Amino acid sequence: MGERTALVWLRNDLRLADNPALHAAFDAADRVAALYVHQSDPDVRAPGGAARWWLHHSLADLNEELAKLGVRLSVHTGSALDTVRAALKDSGATSVFWNRRYGPAEARTDLVVENMLRAEGVDIGTFAANVLAEPWTVKTGAGNPFSVYTPFWKALKGQHIPTPLPAPKGRSPIKPIPVDTDYRQPRWAGKLTPYWHIGEAGAHEALAVFIDGGLPDYPQGRDFPARAVTSRLSPHLRFGEISPRQIWHAGHGLAAREPHRAETVDKFLSELAWRDFNYHQLYHREDIATVPMQGKYATMTWRDAPGELAAWQQGRTGFPIVDAGMREMWATGFMQNRVRMLTASLLAKNLLIDWRRGEQWFWDCLVDADDANNPGNWQWVAGSGLDASPYFRIFNPVTQGERFDVEGAYVRQWVPELAKLPDQWVQQPFAAPADVLRQAGIVLGQTYPQPIVDLKTSRVRALEVAREL
Incomplete structure (x- = not known):
């Protein structure tokens, strides 16, 4: 018999370790080839600009590592x-292996590919690799998918989460040839580079830094955007440079070694499981980037306010913590989680601008925007998600800023024109006395905008619209 060759079709699993499809290819054949497809299938959503930038560099890194095998x-x-x-x-x-995807369009595509190739005599192997538990494996007592997170989390904790696989043992190294050569990096993308170490090694570095440094303060500190206590693993997870199983077992390993950290680890892993919850919503429903999960929101009346949308996108709303978040995202491709909620709430509730407009902007600007979490989290804030923030919960960016950015460190970092304001006024410059503004070098409406909406009256408006549903 001649030398057997297997193909591994890579998608959102750009790693060597804990990659079941890659392992299967090595087990099945003498030689392994790898493929990544920028899909032109019409229903498959193309990554946004920032995510496409990350993908290019992640593919380049993976190309180097695969060549060593x-x-x-x-x-x-x-x-x-x-x-x-x-x-x-x-x-x-003569065989092809891949790790399964869960978006409706992706799953349909994969099924078509599988059926057609099987009919042509190609051996196919598909595997679970990119969630803790696949969407059809975690069900309510009645056998239905969960629509509320807390019982989902309790059920997930009872699941067996497989131990991650090591990287496969390779054969003779080869010289890598440049890949993704058609990509032309946008001029704005260079600003993202200093903030990230892209690739599998960077993912594990981020996990180690978090476990050693950020995790002890995580349950409380995760809400304070100026504190470096969140994992920043989300873009690595989005492209599969690290698997959720690797993070899960790293957390449980720490809790076993240091039992006093068990509660802290559990809190962190519950946030990792929220990612799974969003993938379960994605799998069981229509396209959640365009279709509200609660049907009544299909009749929601949204405002057409292009000027206000642009001010929000540019970080010029007049609410400092919101503007800081929008500018952080534009500069780094990332935004701290609580600030994501505040920026989304202002758009979807105070401004009554369709949450899908915000979701699309985040899709283009975030390096971690994926098919499940980006729309799932937007629907949570907008109220249209299944286990959503209640319609009457409308975040006040001023009081939230005063609570979670007490000294204004986050605002001062990303909205430097407010840097000289005293702590008392840094979250609400529009309320500061004239002499305080003058001493800080601020002219409202010129050097920094007036608020684009009144928080009190817009809150009442949002509540009235929601009640009508």
Whole structure:
């Protein structure tokens, strides 16, 4: 018999360790080839600009690592079926392996590819790799998918989470050839580079830094945007440079070694499980980026206010903590979680601008925007999600800023024109006395905007609209 070749089709699993499809390819064949497809299938959502930047560099990193195992990575653009077929022909592979996806469009695509290739005599292997538990494995007592997070979390904790796989043992190294060469990096993307170490090694570095430094203060500190206590693992998870199982077992390993940290670890892992919850919503419903999970929100009357939308996008709303968050996102591709809630609440509730407009902006600007968490979290804030923030919960950005950015460190970092304001006024410059503004060098409406909406009257308006539903 001649040398057997297997193809591994990589998607949101750009790593060597805990990659079941890659392991299966090595087990099945003498030679392994790898493929990544920028899908042109019409229903599959293309990544936003910031995520596409990350993807390019992640593919370059993975290409180097795969070459050390003797695996050639090829990157192409086209329809999934045609491109996988072409890769099978070019490589001489007789089998193809991939890790499963859960978005409706992606799952349909994968099923078509699987059925067509099986009919053509190709061996197919698919695996669970990118969530803690696949969406059809965690159910209510009645056998239905969960729509409330707390019981979902309790059920998930009772699941067996498989131990992560090591990286496969490679064969003779090869020289890597540049991949994704059609990508042209936007001029704005260079500003993102200093904030991230992209790739599998960077993901594990981020996890180690978090466990050693941020985790002890995580349950309380995670709400304070100026504190460096969150994991910043979300973009690494989004592209699969690290798996949720690796994080899960790292957390439980720490709790076993240091039992006094068990409660802190549990809190962190509950946030990791929220990611799974969003993937369960994604799998069991229509496209959650466009369709409200609660049907009554389909009749919601949204305002058409392009000027206010632009001010929100540019971080010029007149509410400092919101503006700081929007500017942080534009500068780094990331925004701290509580601030994401505040910025989303202002848009969807105070401004009554369709949450889908905000979701799309985040999709373009965030390096971690994915099919499940970006729309799932937006629907949570807007009230249209299944286990959503109640319609009457409307975040006040001033009081939230005063509570979670007490000394204004976060605002001063990202809204430097307010840096000289005393702590008392840094979250509400519009209320500061004229002499305080003058001493701080601020002219409202010129150097920093007046608020684009009145918080009290807009809150009443939002409540009235929600009650009508």
